[in-house]
Amino acid sequence: MPELPEVETVRRGLQPAMEGAVVERVEQRRADLRFPFPDNFAARIEGRRVTRLKRRAKYLLIGFDDGAVLISHLGMSGSYYVDSSGTVNTPGDFHHDRSKNERHDHVVFHLAGSSGSARVVYNDPRRFGFMLLTDTDGLDAHPLIRDLGVEPTGNALNAAHLANHFAGKKAPLKAALLDQKIIAGLGNIYVCEALWQARLSPRRAAGSLVTADGAPVKRLEELTRCVRSVIAAAIEAGGSSLRDHRLADGTLGYFQHSFNTYDREAEPCRREGCGGKIRRIVQTGRSTFYCPACQR
């Protein structure tokens, strides 16, 4: 469940259980996910206190009291869940049926916190996710972090930044917005949704939104606002829950009910007075959903 809003939702869900807690034991149940685990992975974390839970783009960053940082990426199917049944006040509502998935519980963090013990479990059927270790000082220079573009939250994302990167680009807007070196954290769903909001065709060349002297045109400013608002709304809704993925606290995000394009092929466009039909095309090997009638 992994675009930026989902990872941010995971971060918020894990924070109460993890921040300030001591990792007493780590069960690493296989040698690799997408990449091999770091050498002595469990040993390097056991006994450490979690100081901070952060996020950069789609990366979850778990900081420890010795300066170590665990970089966790959820790939396509990674998820975390918290089992706090050792605590006094157990919500108890997260005990949904996980039986068929348990064989994909690859890592279990056993935590001791101020309010009792908890297990944080990482589950990932397709194993496109991974965990790596670095340290706070080296984090910004880490190859996975170094080249990331701006966060689509906050002020870093603005039309001038996009104009710089879009100028002269023939690549379609869909591809340009998915490029993590320009904006970090957008994925297939939210790119489709932002383009619908901005009434822009995913097939339009990115460079067509930049003037000859490199300035953003009005519609690029509008696109910037749409990207920011779609991401903000999705975070607010707790992300999207597809294919029954759960959030860290066992609940479901509900932004999928707000989709205007994603997975709505042949359904009517929801724009007032448009009357068009959502179409599915394939761009760079991935589905794009859009309304050819109102997105130009």
Next chain:
DNA sequence: CCTTGAACCTGGGCGC
């Protein structure tokens, strides 16, 4: 430089 396609994995849905 750029764009495209395949690869990495498992599981769910659909047509036959």
Next chain:
DNA sequence: TGCGCCCAGGTTCAAG
């Protein structure tokens, strides 16, 4: 019921 095919929220690497 079963099999084969297509599809899935991501990223990387090779080839043209």
